[in-house]
Each structure stands twice: as C-alpha cells, then as structure tokens.
Amino acid sequence: MKANPWITGMLAVTACTGCMHQKASAPALKAKATGTAIVVVSGDKQLGGIGARLSQPLVLQVNDDQGNAVTGAKVDLTGPRGVVLDPAEVLTDDNGQATIKVTLSGIPGRYEVTASSQDAHGKPFTLSVAEFAAGYQQEVGYEVNEKYCSRCHNPDSTVEQVSNYDNLAVKPHAFTSGDIYNKLSESDLSNIIEHGGPAMNRSALMPPYEWTLNKAEIQAMIAYIRLVSDPPYMAPGVVYGKH
Numbered sequence: 008m009k010a011n012p013w014i015t016g017m018l019a020v021t022a023c024t025g026c027m028h029q030k031a032s033a034p035a036l037k038a039k040a041t042g043t044a045i046v047v048v049s050g051d052k053q054l055g056g057i058g059a060r061l062s063q064p065l066v067l068q069v070n071d072d073q074g075n076a077v078t079g080a081k082v083d084l085t086g087p088r089g090v091v092l093d094p095a096e097v098l099t100d101d102n103g104q105a106t107i108k109v110t111l112s113g114i115p116g117r118y119e120v121t122a123s124s125q126d127a128h129g130k131p132f133t134l135s136v137a138e139f140a141a142g143y144q145q146e147v148g149y150e151v152n153e154k155y156c157s158r159c160h161n162p163d164s165t166v167e168q169v170s171n172y173d174n175l176a177v178k179p180h181a182f183t184s185g186d187i188y189n190k191l192s193e194s195d196l197s198n199i200i201e202h203g204g205p206a207m208n209r210s211a212l213m214p215p216y217e218w219t220l221n222k223a224e225i226q227a228m229i230a231y232i233r234l235v236s237d238p239p240y241m242a243p244g245v246v247y248g249k250h
C-alpha cells in the first residue's frame with residue numbers, strides 16, 4: 008500500500024517542531040528559579056586551537072540580587088558562527104552553576120560567547136566572555152611566551168613556573184593589556200622584543216631577544232599579543248563591523 012502523502016506530510020511537520028533550534032526530542036527547558044546576574048566562575052579567556060574544543064569548560068553562575076547562587080535558573084548561550092556551545096541552554100545546578108563545553112571555529116580570532124537569563128519580571132540580563140582561537144602563528148607565539156616571556160610578564164605563578172614579576176623594579180604588562188599594547192605598532196613591538204627595553208627608552212630589565220628568537224618567532228609573538236589583547240586590537244586601516 009502506498010503511504011498517504013497527507014499523513015506523511017503531517018508526521019514530518021510534527022516531528023520537525025523545534026528543529027530550527029534543537030533536536031525535536033529535546034523540549035525547551037523551563038526555568039525553575041530566576042536570578043539577576045550572571046558571573047564567570049572559570050573558563051573565560053582561554054586560548055584553544057582553531058576548530059578544537061577548549062581544554063576547560065566555561066563555568067558560569069547565576070546570582071540573585073543578594074549575590075547568592077540560584078539553582079534552576081535558565082541560561083541560554085549564543086556565539087558567533089562556527090562556535091559550538093554544548094549545551095546551548097541549561098538550568099543551573101545545585102551550586103547555581105552552568106558548565107558549557109566550547110568548541111571554537113576554524114578561523115583564528117577572538118570569539119565572544121554570550122550567556123543570557125531572565126529575572127523574575129522576564130527582563131533579560133546577559134554576560135559576554137571572550138575565548139581565543141589560535142591559528143598556527145598564534146600557537147607558536149603562545150609557545151614563545153610560555154618559554155621566554157610569561158615568567159616576567161605574567162604576575163601569577165603556576166605549578167610549572169614561579170613568576171619573576173614581583174622581583175622586577177620596573178613592572179612589565181600582561182600581554183592581555185590592550186590599553187598598553189594596542190598603542191604599540193608592529194615596529195615598536197619588534198624593536199623592543201629584538202633589542203630590549205633601552206631600544207625604546209625603557210628599562211634594561213626587558214632583555215633583547217634578537218639572538219634567541221628568529222624573525223618568524225617574533226612575528227608569531229606579535230600575532231599572539233594581538234590575539235589576546237583586551238580591549239581587542241583593531242588593526243589600522245581595517246573597518247570593523249559594529250555589533
């Protein structure tokens with residue numbers, strides 16, 4: 008017997024309700040509670056390979072107006088094209104937290120992930136965090152930083168590396184300091200990295216790297232600095248779309 012085309016059509020329509028946003032089987036989550044603010048617990052500003060999942064999940068927390076964590080608040084996540092957020096909607100757990108796996112797009116750059124929720128009156132509140140997708144050049148820069156620079160430029164000590172920052176009489180800036188680094192041109196940056204602080208009338212505590220790093224590694228380091236800078240670096244002469 009031939010299937011009745013009308014019934015087949017109907018079934019297809021029913022099965023596809025909600026296909027636009029998610030699998031038909033997953034009904035939209037309903038908030039059990041509401042908060043007034045979203046804060047980052049961990050996992051923002053990570054650097055990951057292009058197209059790869061970030062090593063740490065993004066952990067967010069919904070708080071009420073007293074600053075207490077709210078369990079059962081609904082958080083919706085959106086990101087630019089190519090960024091996969093898993094899950095894209097979630098209820099906060101017993102600690103008031105939502106844990107999201109983030110996979111970055113295949114194009115190097117800075118990606119903003121926006122989390123939104125609603126208060127008791129249905130008024131939305133949001134939080135945006137940045138994650139960074141590193142292409143080959145930025146990955147090389149990241150390695151250079153880890154090996155040579157971060158012990159002075161990063162004030163925080165890690166298990167692998169004790170920071171030298173506190174011992175320095177003149178303090179360098181973290182490479183994320185966009186307010187400092189965005190004002191330095193490519194040639195300023197390569198000049199100070201190659202020839203050290205005195206080349207730019209700065210402290211000799213910033214050593215020269217011309218005998219340690221080749222041109223490609225210095226370019227890679229600059230690409231890394233441009234990638235992680237906050238506020239973001241806007242290359243001169245490039246027109247950026249407004250959000």
Ligand code: HEC
Pocket residue numbers: 151152155156157158159160171175177178179180181187196199200204208209210211212213214216228
């Ligand atoms: C031994 C510590 C030390 C190391 C290692 C080091 N720096 Fe620095 N760096 C400094 C200090 C101190 C300054 C600040 C100099 C000043 O303002 O007079 C500085 C300044 C800079 C500046 C100018 C912007 C700023 O932060 O004030 C750049 C760019 C820079 N360093 C890049 C690098 C790079 C790239 C590396 C690794 C290849 C590196 N540094 C490694 C100590 C260090």
